[in-house]
Amino acid sequence: MQNILTDQINYYRARADVYDESISSGLETFDIGKSLLSKLGKFDQILELACGTGIWTETLLNMGNHVTAVDAAPEMLKIAKEKFGDERITYQQADLFNWNPDKEYDLVFFANWLSHVPPNAVDDFLSKVKKSLRKNGVIAFVDxxxxxxxxxxxxxxxxxxxxxxxxxxxxxxxxxxxxEDLERRLEGLRLKVSVEKFGENFFLMRGKQNE
Ligand SMILES: C[S@@+](CC[C@H](N)C(=O)[O-])C[C@H]1O[C@@H](n2cnc3c(N)ncnc32)[C@H](O)[C@@H]1O
Structure with missing residues (x-):
C-alpha cells in the first residue's frame, strides 16, 4: 500500500503542469460546486487539504480571511502560489498520511481528495480533520x-x-x-451532516460540530 501512496504523489507531481488543462471539461460542474461551497458562509481561518493547483482556493479566499493550503506535491503548490500569491495564503508541503493539524480552523475543506484515501485510512484521516476544527467549526468536502x-x-x-x-x-x-457510509462516519465524530449532489456524479458533504 505504501508504494501506491508514493506512486499517487508521484503521479500528481508529474501531472501538475497539465492538471488545469486536463480538468477543463469539468469546470462547469465545479462552478456549481463552488457556488454551493460559497453558501456555507464566511470563516476566519480556513484549511484546504490537497489543494492542488488551487482550483477551489479562490472560492475559499472569498469566504475567509486566511487560507492554509496543504499538498504533498511541490509542483502543485508552486502553481497555486503563482496564481494567488502569499498575502492571505500559507502554503504547506505535507503528506496527509503523516500529517497532524498545526492549529485549529473554522473551516476545513478538501476537494477530490477523499476518493484517494484508502478505506482503512479514512477514519484516521477524518478524526484528524475533526481535531483541527475550532468550536463550531465546519468540515466540507467535494468528491x-x-x-x-x-x-x-x-x-x-x-x-x-x-x-x-x-x-x-x-x-x-x-x-x-x-x-450514507460517509455520513455515518462523520456522525460518529459527533458532526451534524448534510449533503448535496451536483453535476453528474459529484457531492458536497458538510459536517458541523454539534454545539
Ligand atoms: C485530484 S487532485 C485534487 C486537487 C484539488 N483539490 C482539486 O480539486 O483540483 C489530488 C491532490 O492530492 C495531492 N496528494 C496526493 N497524495 C497526497 C498526499 N499523500 N498528501 C497530500 N497531498 C496529496 C496531489 O498532489 C493533488 O494535488
Whole structure:
C-alpha cells in the first residue's frame, strides 16, 4: 500500500503542469460546486487539504480571511502560489498520511481528495480533520459518489486505478465512497451532516460540530 501512496504523489507531481488543462471539461460542474461551497458562509481561518493547483482556493479566499493550503506535491503548490500569491495564503508541503493539524480552523475543506484515501485510512484521516476544527467549526468536502465512464475505463479492482501519463503508468487509489457510509462516519465524530449532489456524479458533504 505504501508504494501506491508514493506512486499517487508521484503521479500528481508529474501531472501538475497539465492538471488545469486536463480538468477543463469539468469546470462547469465545479462552478456549481463552488457556488454551493460559497453558501456555507464566511470563516476566519480556513484549511484546504490537497489543494492542488488551487482550483477551489479562490472560492475559499472569498469566504475567509486566511487560507492554509496543504499538498504533498511541490509542483502543485508552486502553481497555486503563482496564481494567488502569499498575502492571505500559507502554503504547506505535507503528506496527509503523516500529517497532524498545526492549529485549529473554522473551516476545513478538501476537494477530490477523499476518493484517494484508502478505506482503512479514512477514519484516521477524518478524526484528524475533526481535531483541527475550532468550536463550531465546519468540515466540507467535494468528491465523486460514482465513477464517470472515463473512471470505469481505468478502474483496477475496487480501490485502484491505473493512470497513464507521459509514457508512464501510475497506480493510484480511487474509491467511490457510499454517501450514507460517509455520513455515518462523520456522525460518529459527533458532526451534524448534510449533503448535496451536483453535476453528474459529484457531492458536497458538510459536517458541523454539534454545539
Ligand atoms: C485530484 S487532485 C485534487 C486537487 C484539488 N483539490 C482539486 O480539486 O483540483 C489530488 C491532490 O492530492 C495531492 N496528494 C496526493 N497524495 C497526497 C498526499 N499523500 N498528501 C497530500 N497531498 C496529496 C496531489 O498532489 C493533488 O494535488
Amino acid at each position: 465523486q459518489h460514482a465513477p464517470s465512464d472515463a473512471d470505469k475505463a481505468i478502474a483496477e479492482k475496487e480501490i485502484y486505478a491505473k493512470r497513464p501519463l507521459a509514457g508512464q503508468e501510475f497506480t493510484i487509489i480511487k474509491v467511490f465512497y457510499d454517501l
